[in-house]
Amino acid sequence: xxxxxxxxxxxxxxxxxxxxxxxxxxxxxxxxxxxxxxxxxxxxxxxxxxxxxxxxxxxxxxxxxxxxxxxxxxxxxxxxxxxxxxxxxxxxxxxxxxxxxxxxxxxxxxxxxxxxxxxxxxxxxxxxxxxxxxxxxxxxxxxxxxxxxxxxxxxxxxxxxxxxxxxxxxxxxxxxxxxxxxxxxxxxxxxxxxxxxx
Amino acid sequence: xxxxxxxxxxxxxxxxxxxxxxxxxxxxxxxxxxxxxxxxxxxxxxxxxxxxxxxxxxxxxxxxxxxxxxxxxxxxxxxxxxxxxxxxxxxxxxxxxxxxxxxxxxxxxxxxxxxxxxxxxxxxxxxxxxxxxxxxxxxxxxxxxxxxxxxxx
Amino acid sequence: xxxxxxxxxxxxxxxxxxxxxxxxxxxxxxxxxxxxxxxxxxxxxxxxxxxxxxxxxxxxxxxxxxxxxxxxxxxxxxxxxxxxxxxxxxxxxxxxxxxxxxxxxxxxxxxxxxxx
Amino acid sequence: xxxxxxxxxxxxxxxxxxxxxxxxxxxxxxxxxxxxxxxxxxxxxxxxxxxxxxxxxxxxxxxxxxxxxxxxxxxxxxxxxxxxxxxxxxxxxxxxxxxxxxxxxxxxxxxxxxxxxxxxxxxxxxxxxxxxxxxxxxxxxxxxxxxxxxxxxxxxxxxxxxxxxxxxxxxxxxxxxxxxxxxxxxxxxxxxxxxxxxxxxxxxxxxxxxxxxxxxxxxxxxxxxxxxxxxxxxxxxxxxxxxxxxxxxxxxxxxxxxxxxxxxxxxxxxxxxxxxxxxxxxxxxxxxxxxxxxxxxxxxxxxxxxxxxxxxxxxxxxxxxxxxxxxxxxxxxxxxxxxxxxxxxxxxxxxxxxxxxxxxxxxxxxxxxxxxx
Numbered sequence: 124x125x126x127x128x129x130x131x132x133x134x135x136x137x138x139x140x141x142x143x144x145x146x147x148x149x150x151x152x153x154x155x156x157x158x159x160x161x162x163x164x165x166x167x168x169x170x171x172x173x174x175x176x177x178x179x180x181x182x183x184x185x186x187x188x189x190x191x192x193x194x195x196x197x198x199x200x201x202x203x204x205x206x207x208x209x210x211x212x213x214x215x216x217x218x219x220x221x222x223x224x225x226x227x228x229x230x231x232x233x234x235x236x237x238x239x240x241x242x243x244x245x246x247x248x249x250x251x252x253x254x255x256x257x258x259x260x261x262x263x264x265x266x267x268x269x270x271x272x273x274x275x276x277x278x279x280x281x282x283x284x285x286x287x288x289x290x291x292x293x294x295x296x297x298x299x300x301x302x303x304x305x306x307x308x309x310x311x312x313x314x315x316x317x318x319x320x321x
Numbered sequence: 322x323x324x325x326x327x328x329x330x331x332x333x334x335x336x337x338x339x340x341x342x343x344x345x346x347x348x349x350x351x352x353x354x355x356x357x358x359x360x361x362x363x364x365x366x367x368x369x370x371x372x373x374x375x376x377x378x379x380x381x382x383x384x385x386x387x388x389x390x391x392x393x394x395x396x397x398x399x400x401x402x403x404x405x406x407x408x409x410x411x412x413x414x415x416x417x418x419x420x421x422x423x424x425x426x427x428x429x430x431x432x433x434x435x436x437x438x439x440x441x442x443x444x445x446x447x448x449x450x451x452x453x454x455x456x457x458x459x460x461x462x463x464x465x466x467x468x469x470x471x472x473x474x
Numbered sequence: 475x476x477x478x479x480x481x482x483x484x485x486x487x488x489x490x491x492x493x494x495x496x497x498x499x500x501x502x503x504x505x506x507x508x509x510x511x512x513x514x515x516x517x518x519x520x521x522x523x524x525x526x527x528x529x530x531x532x533x534x535x536x537x538x539x540x541x542x543x544x545x546x547x548x549x550x551x552x553x554x555x556x557x558x559x560x561x562x563x564x565x566x567x568x569x570x571x572x573x574x575x576x577x578x579x580x581x582x583x584x585x586x587x588x589x590x
Numbered sequence: 591x592x593x594x595x596x597x598x599x600x601x602x603x604x605x606x607x608x609x610x611x612x613x614x615x616x617x618x619x620x621x622x623x624x625x626x627x628x629x630x631x632x633x634x635x636x637x638x639x640x641x642x643x644x645x646x647x648x649x650x651x652x653x654x655x656x657x658x659x660x661x662x663x664x665x666x667x668x669x670x671x672x673x674x675x676x677x678x679x680x681x682x683x684x685x686x687x688x689x690x691x692x693x694x695x696x697x698x699x700x701x702x703x704x705x706x707x708x709x710x711x712x713x714x715x716x717x718x719x720x721x722x723x724x725x726x727x728x729x730x731x732x733x734x735x736x737x738x739x740x741x742x743x744x745x746x747x748x749x750x751x752x753x754x755x756x757x758x759x760x761x762x763x764x765x766x767x768x769x770x771x772x773x774x775x776x777x778x779x780x781x782x783x784x785x786x787x788x789x790x791x792x793x794x795x796x797x798x799x800x801x802x803x804x805x806x807x808x809x810x811x812x813x814x815x816x817x818x819x820x821x822x823x824x825x826x827x828x829x830x831x832x833x834x835x836x837x838x839x840x841x842x843x844x845x846x847x848x849x850x851x852x853x854x855x856x857x858x859x860x861x862x863x864x865x866x867x868x869x870x871x872x873x874x875x876x877x878x879x880x881x882x883x884x885x886x887x888x889x890x891x892x893x894x895x896x897x898x899x900x901x902x903x904x905x906x907x908x909x910x911x912x913x914x915x916x917x918x919x920x921x922x923x924x925x926x927x928x929x930x931x932x933x934x935x936x937x938x939x940x941x942x943x944x945x946x947x948x949x950x951x952x953x954x955x956x957x958x959x960x961x962x963x
Contacts, residue, residue: 170501213514214514214517215514233517233518234517235509236509236517236518237517239507239509239510240509240510240512240514243502243503243504243505244502244503307501307503310503312503312505314505314507315505
C-alpha cells in the first residue's frame, strides 16, 4: 500500500488503536486482496510471489499518459526493477493492462474485448485522471467515457494528469502487494457480476 | 500580392462573388453554392493566382446556414485568401466536393460531413470518419442537443 | 540395454509434460467468455472471411525451411559420434550436405524466395 | 518463379487485416484497415475516432484561458508550441503587444519541446524497425529536458506555461545554466545517435526508397512539417511566417528532395542541430521585461475571425478562432498536421509490403490525439 498509508497504519497500531468501522459506514468493506487477506497458505504465498513479481504489461497507451508510461519503462525510472520488464503487444501474453489515457465511446468495446481476451489471472491499472473519471474531458464532451471502470473492473487507480513515473511505480507496487495477499480458494473472477453492477 | 489586385483578378472568375476584408486578415470571398467547383478550379489553374495549397478546410454553422471555409495559399506567389460557401437548407445540406482540385479536401470533407452533416456530391467514399457509424445527430452543429454531457451555457 | 533406455526416456518425457500441464491447470484460475475464443486482431473483430486461399509464397518458405530443418536433425546423431566413425562418415556427410546445397541452389535459381 | 498459367489457376484471394487501435506501430489508437494480397498492401483505409475527445466542442464552452489547457493534450509531444499557438491567436485578436522577454523565452521553450519530441521520435522509430537500444538512449537524454521543464513550468509533459498575454511565471534562476548544460551534453550524444542508426546497413535497407512522396503530392495533400520538407516542399512556418522571436534568429530550413523514409529521417536529425543552434543564439541574451502583459480577467475577443499558424514538431498547426464578441469563442478549429499527413499514407503505400508501411508510418511520426482532436 502507499507509503503514507503504511506510516499512518503503523502509527495507528503504535497507539494500540484498532481500525474500527463506524456503524453508519454506507458501503460494504471489500478486503484488499482478491478473496481476502486473512490466511495465505504457503502454496498461495509461493504462487503469489511468482505472479506478483512477473507481471507483463500490455502495450496499451491511448494518449498523453502513454508517454509517461514509456518514461517509466526508460532507464531513469526503470519499471523492470519490479518485474514489469516484458511489455507484450498481444493481449494473449499480457497479464496486466495499464490504461494510459482517455477511453472514448468508440474505444470502449475494444478495451472490453482486449480485457476478455487476456489470460487469467489479469489485473488492471487505471493510469491518469482520464482513465479514472474522464479527467479534463469530463464536462461538455459527447464522446468520452467518464472513467475506465465503466468498461472493465480496475484494481489500482493512479491519479495525475499525467501521473509522474514515480506515481505509476507506486501504483504498480500497490498492485503487487494486493496480489501477494490473494487466497486461491476464495479467489473470485472480478468480471463476474461486473455488468450487472455488483 | 495585395488584396485589391487579388480582388480584381478573382472578380472575373464567377458571378456575384461577395468580397470583404474587415474582421479578418485575409481577403474573404463568399462564393455561391453552384459556382464553388468552377471558381476553385480557376483559383488553382489561373497563372497569376496559383492557389495550390489548401491549408485549412473548416466546417461552420452560422446559426441559420451551414457552410465550409477554405483557407488557400499559393506556395509560389506567397499570397493567401479565404473562400466561404454557405447553404441554407439544414435537413439535407449538399455541396460539391473539391477533392479533385486539392486532394487534402478528401479527408477534411469527411470531417465536415461527420460533424456538420454536409454531404459532398461526387466524393469518393463519404463515410463517418470519427464517430461510430450508428451515431445519430451531428455534434458540432449549434442545435446539437445532448443533455447528459453538455452543460447548458 | 537399448530397449529399456528408450522406454525410460519415453516415460520421462510423458510424465514431465503431463505433470506440468496438470499443475498449471490445477493452479490457474479459469474464466470463459464468448470473446475469448475469437481470434485476437488488435481488439477488433476480423473483417471478411478468414478461411481463404493464401498466397503460395508462404507455402514455399515453409517447405524450404522444413527441408533444412530436417537436414540438421540428421546431422545431430552424426555430430555425437563423429570421432568413432572416422573419415568415411565425414565424406558421406559432405556428400549429403552437397546434395542439399544443390536443392537450395535450385530454389534460389527459380527465385522461390523472391516475394514478387 | 511461378509460370503465368499456373498463376492464373492458383487464385489467391485478397483479405482484410486490422492494423488496429491496439498496435505497437500505431503509436496510439490509429486503426488502419489494410486490404492485402500476401504481403503486398493493396489499400490502406484509416478509421479514426478511437481517441476523439470532442475538443472543438469543448472549446466552444470554455474561456480562452481554458482552451490553452486542452491544446497541450492534443499534440502532447509539442504541447508548449500548441499553447503558444492559441496564445498568439488571442494576442493577435486583442492587438496585445508582448514583451521581448516573453517572445525569446517562448522560442527557447518551443525549441526544447521540438528537441524532446524529435528524441522520442528517434527512439520509437528505431523500436519500430526492431532496434530496441534507440528507445533507451533517446529516453535517457529526454529526461534532462523533462527536468528543465519541471523546474520552470512545473510539469513534465503537459506544461500550461503560456497564457494569453505572456507566461504564467518567470523562468527558474538556473534555467539558463541547465539548458546550456543540456545543449553541451546533447551535442556529444547526437553524433552517437548517428553512429547508432544512420549508418546502419539494415536501417538503410529498410528505409531507402521506401514510401516515396513527390513534392506535388505533398502540396496537393496538404502535407506539412518534416514529412513535407523530406520531399522538397518548403513549408517551415518559422521561416515563411515568422512569429515570436524566430525573425531575429538565423537558422537553415532543411530540405531534401528524395522524399523517401530515409530523407524524412535525415530532415529530423538535421532539425535537431538547428534547434540547438537557435537555443544557443537566444539563451545568453534573454532581454529583461515583464512576464505578463496586462489582460482583463475575462478575455472577450472583438467580433471577427483570427488565424495563426505555428510550426510544431509534426508540421503546421493552424488555430482558427471565430469570435462573436462574448466570453467563449463561437467556433474554434485546429488545423492538425497529423490529419493531413495521414491522408497521404494511402497514396504512397500501394503495392508496398507491410513492413515498409510500418517504416513509413514511423517516419511520419503520428501522434493520434493530434489527428483525432
